[in-house]
Amino acid sequence: MNETRDDITDGAGDKQIDAIIIDDDNSLIRIIQGKFIQGDVTDAEPLREVLSSWIQIKDLARLQNVANTKLQRKLSELANALDEGYEVSFELITTSDLTESAQHDLETFQNALAELGENDGLDATIHVIDNSELKRRYEYAIESDNPSINYKLNLADSKFMSHEIAGTRVIVAVLPLKECIKLPGINDGTLFQKNVRQSLGSSNAVNKGIRNTITGDKRSDFFFFHNGVTALCNKMELNDDILSLHGLSVVNGCQSLNTILSCSATVKKVDDAFILIRFYEIPQRDRADKISIFTNSQSAVKARDLRSNDKRVLAIKKAYELKYPNGYFITKRGETAPADRAKEQVIELSGLAKNLVAWHSQRPNLSYGETKIFDKYFETLFRNKDYAPEDVLSLNLWMIQVYKTWGVENPLNLNETLLAMRAYAPYHHLYAIAMFFSITNNQVERVPNPAKAYEVALKSNMVDEIVKIAGISLNMALDAAANEQQPANRVFSPQNWIKSKTCLANINGAIRTSFGTLLMMPGGAEIKKKLTDATLLKAEDFEYRWSAD
Numbered sequence: 001m002n003e004t005r006d007d008i009t010d011g012a013g014d015k016q017i018d019a020i021i022i023d024d025d026n027s028l029i030r031i032i033q034g035k036f037i038q039g040d041v042t043d044a045e046p047l048r049e050v051l052s053s054w055i056q057i058k059d060l061a062r063l064q065n066v067a068n069t070k071l072q073r074k075l076s077e078l079a080n081a082l083d084e085g086y087e088v089s090f091e092l093i094t095t096s097d098l099t100e101s102a103q104h105d106l107e108t109f110q111n112a113l114a115e116l117g118e119n120d121g122l123d124a125t126i127h128v129i130d131n132s133e134l135k136r137r138y139e140y141a142i143e144s145d146n147p148s149i150n151y152k153l154n155l156a157d158s159k160f161m162s163h164e165i166a167g168t169r170v171i172v173a174v175l176p177l178k179e180c181i182k183l184p185g186i187n188d189g190t191l192f193q194k195n196v197r198q199s200l201g202s203s204n205a206v207n208k209g210i211r212n213t214i215t216g217d218k219r220s221d222f223f224f225f226h227n228g229v230t231a232l233c234n235k236m237e238l239n240d241d242i243l244s245l246h247g248l249s250v251v252n253g254c255q256s257l258n259t260i261l262s263c264s265a266t267v268k269k270v271d272d273a274f275i276l277i278r279f280y281e282i283p284q285r286d287r288a289d290k291i292s293i294f295t296n297s298q299s300a301v302k303a304r305d306l307r308s309n310d311k312r313v314l315a316i317k318k319a320y321e322l323k324y325p326n327g328y329f330i331t332k333r334g335e336t337a338p339a340d341r342a343k344e345q346v347i348e349l350s351g352l353a354k355n356l357v358a359w360h361s362q363r364p365n366l367s368y369g370e371t372k373i374f375d376k377y378f379e380t381l382f383r384n385k386d387y388a389p390e391d392v393l394s395l396n397l398w399m400i401q402v403y404k405t406w407g408v409e410n411p412l413n414l415n416e417t418l419l420a421m422r423a424y425a426p427y428h429h430l431y432a433i434a435m436f437f438s439i440t441n442n443q444v445e446r447v448p449n450p451a452k453a454y455e456v457a458l459k460s461n462m463v464d465e466i467v468k469i470a471g472i473s474l475n476m477a478l479d480a481a482a483n484e485q486q487p488a489n490r491v492f493s494p495q496n497w498i499k500s501k502t503c504l505a506n507i508n509g510a511i512r513t514s515f516g517t518l519l520m521m522p523g524g525a526e527i528k529k530k531l532t533d534a535t536l537l538k539a540e541d542f543e544y545r546w547s548a549d
Helices: 002-007 045-057 060-066 069-083 100-120 131-141 205-215 219-225 254-262 285-294 303-309 311-323 349-359 370-375 389-404 425-440 450-459 463-482 494-498 502-520 524-534
Strands: 019-023 028-035 087-094 124-129 150-154 159-165 168-176 229-233 235-239 242-246 249-252 274-281 328-330 346-348 446-448 542-544
Touching: 002 019, 019 069, 028 045, 028 069, 045 060, 045 069, 045 087, 045 100, 045 124, 060 069, 069 494, 100 124, 100 205, 124 131, 124 254, 168 235, 205 219, 205 254, 219 274, 229 242, 235 274, 249 254, 303 311, 311 328, 311 389, 346 349, 346 389, 349 370, 349 389, 349 425, 389 425, 389 450, 389 463, 425 446, 425 450, 425 463, 425 502, 446 450, 450 463, 450 524, 463 494, 463 502, 463 524, 494 502
Parallel strands: 028 087, 087 124, 229 274, 328 346
Antiparallel strands: 019 028, 150 242, 159 168, 168 274, 229 249, 235 242, 446 542
């Protein structure tokens, strides 16, 4: 709720931008404009408002001066994301359908943005989220247990054949491109849950080629230029021309379908462009995983997509599960732990990597980005395949205690600005815990062993108190930074602060202040002694930080 509220910029002075969402994991900026209209159709005016927002963000300095306060704060974060090469996705959310002329304008805008991407290097797409897509997303969101996609595909205008190969039901179909964009879950990525990667964006060279074919004069050859799409489902039924797909997931074709969708206005009008899709009935999870990896091996899959099979990761997984038989180490995206495993002992690869960055590298400001972690910093973080299972578990246990203080109850009274950054600020909380041990042991240049730290705190029954002080210190650091005088025409951005190294010094100073003020509180001397005893470690329990910058 807090993150959503922070993203919303709607109101007077919003300059046709209702919300800005920075998706760090996918290097994507979503710029939202909502039009909730009672009528059945709407003209192109909302689309023009979306396009005007694109023109305005190309001159951020001017927009910063005329925007409302909420938008000003998000623009600072937006500028950093653009500097890092994030792609921009404009999304018009509407409760009505576009008129025919508006559909024509949408096609024009999509082509114009594609040309801008080719000429200026500013990659952007525009999507319309209409009634049917809103309904599908809502239905998906309310499914709390094993959400899946079920879809009825009309094959009346397609050529197809059905076979059984190696005991597996197979349907191979040649679909018009305009049928592809009707598949649910393309834009929000839910159709690709079993894929080894999500969309790489329109700036990808291969995706640009696909887009140029669709919008160019070779559209009728699309079928011959493209290798096809592979889709898995738990069960499928064919009645006449209707193919019912249960538990649908595309494991090869994510880039293509996203690019086709980005040209939706053009695709809807053409009848001469087709694509090959293979549907396999594969209920077995392990077999589906292998198909997902093998069908993607013909193209350049980035290292971060396949780190789950790295020998160092597998060695850590093996050692961890041998040490903790009730635990489980999840290495693949979309994988779930067996139901009989202890929840607090279930480790997820991405979470472990982010914990390592925050604790051992002492750079929680880098923990938010999976892309950098598994590309740039992977060799540093996983250089030691003998990383102790006890340390893996202890980092997870520390984070479990941290997240308990980030719930709706907000027991530490963290301010709402901090709660809005729940995607990455808890890693600063974890960093503050590590620094608390370093400061109380006069080892400020070194990092405590996470297992030793958790062990001594647990033995003294002071885990909750240490987590509390670390959280309060983080809150104090943000408040102090927000109250610092800003340069002219600049608005303090908590998101930019939390992602900078400046915040680390603020946190360290706040920890010293929190620890020092205990003496002035009733019973403070006794609490301080307990905390000192609960954090007391030997010199050999510390090591130098792992360099990540």
